[in-house]
Amino acid sequence: MDEALLRALIPTAISALCRRGADFAAAEDAVQEALVEAVRVWPDDPPRDPRAWLVAVAWRRFLDAVRADTSRRHRELRVDGEPVPGPAEDVDDSLQLYFLCAHPSLTPASAVALTLRAVGGLTTRQIARAYLVPEATMAQRISRAKRTVAAVRLDQPGDLGTVLRVLYLVFNEGYSGDVDLAAEAIRLTRQLAAGTDDEEVAGLLALMLLHHARRAARTRPDGSLVTLAEQDRSRWDTRLVAEGVAVLQAALARDRLGEFQAQAAVAALHADARTAAETDWVQVVGWYDELVRLTGSPVARLNRAVAVGEADGPRAGLAALAGLDPALPRYAAVQAYLAERDGDPVTAARRYAEAARAAADVRERDHLTRQAARLNTELRRQAAADG
Known part of the structure; x- marks a missing residue:
């Protein structure tokens, strides 16, 4: 059983059902039931077209649910009937599903949970363990999120920036429980990058790869934190660094700078230095200047003060810090x-x-x-x- 394939097919299957008339919550439930059937059937009888099989079975599960609910008979008139036999439509609107899961009506926590469930294919139990909350609590959170977006049409335009911020929230959760959320965020961002030609998507992917490359060096065996300056750089993943730099360079070459590209450029400068002392802090300050210009973010200004302190001395860093809110x-x-x-x-x-x-x-x-x-x-x- 190819679990990675199944998870990759989930957003496409949900989107296909939504296009045929199912609301998001019903589509997601039907696809989950189809996944259970796939786990049971595929090992002995793998389909020639896994995507078409999953969509067809999910659609039948959805129709069964509609027919069983007499109070929703009017919906049956609109969506009844089996789809034409054959391959599933060659349409991948997974991007719209990302937009739906990152809808502005949702709280950040709910948007992250719904993205992990509907786009990432994680179970409610896995998500609950990752966030260290009871499964019932996470189930309620996801149910509320599904109800919130139930009436939202899948073809409505979405905000890609919101999607990227949700994915970055997932990445920053790191690892807890039995789900590696940092790795999951990278997988989802790769999937998003494959479906859209956008420099900031590439910038976010590069940023994640460059940060994730340092993961093994971030903690000691006892779990205590190791600062960037103290990390053993021989433990950094050079393959991820090279990939992140290549992705970033391709994005920057298009000359449409965004905040995630600027953050990735800072991470690339750290990755390029063989030791902390060799970091090009003048360039780091320059990139933080760009980030402040793009976002006006107080956090970017705070990080810039650190870089100024390294480039021009601690007095200069303290002077840059003086204009910021001490409550940051x-x-x-x-x-x-x-x-x-x-x-x-x-x-x-x-x-x-x-x-x-x-x-x-x-x-x-x-x-x-x-x-x-x-x-x-x-x-x-x-x-x-x-x-």
Whole structure:
């Protein structure tokens, strides 16, 4: 049984049913039933055209459900009848399904869950484990999302930028439970890239590949965080780096810069440096300038302050930081890092401790706590040495 093939066929099958008159929720339910049948039948009797088989069986399941529901008999008049035998229509509107799952009426959490379910083909149990919530909670979230988009026509134009942000949210969830969400996001973004010719889709794919290439070096055996500057770069995946750079270069060559391309360019500069000391921080600052110009994002400005601190010295970095809102996530951590480099361990220790208390991620919190403890220990030793 080719599980990867089945999962790749899911968005096409759902889209085919929606074109024939099924609403999204009913189409998704019918396709899930067809998948169960495929798992049972295909090992002994594989179809010549898997896509056509899945669409045909899902359509029959949908019709059975319509006929069984007398209160919806008017829908049966509109959609009754078997499709003409033969191969499924050679239409792949998976892109529209991405748009539907990233509909602006959904919350980001619901959009991510629905994308993983309908486009990614993950089970509700798998998604729940990935988000460390009870399966019943995730089932309710997905059901609400399906009801929300039930009346949305599949042929309505969608916002590709929203789709990309949802995929990036999936990627940033990383790994937990039995589903590797970072790898799943890359798979879905590859699928999206194959169906649309857009520089920002390529930029997001390149960004994911370049970040994912560093995954093995990000943590120690005990699970503690390893900062970018401390990572063993021999553990970076050079194949993913090369692919990410190639995808990015092809996108940048079209001269239609977007935010994901700019972020990927920063990641590529880090990947290009053999050591942290060899990073071309002047170019990194230039790309953050572009990102700020494109988005005005406070987070981009915060990251730019770090780059300025590396390129022009910690005083310059602190000056760039001064105009930002101290309530920004990671502001205190950045200020602590720059203060330590500027020779102010007292401020650095205090701000590391404050950043640790505000950190939502356990590994980040532990890392910041260790930084504060290290500086406080050094300060006590210095005080003892000074009498």
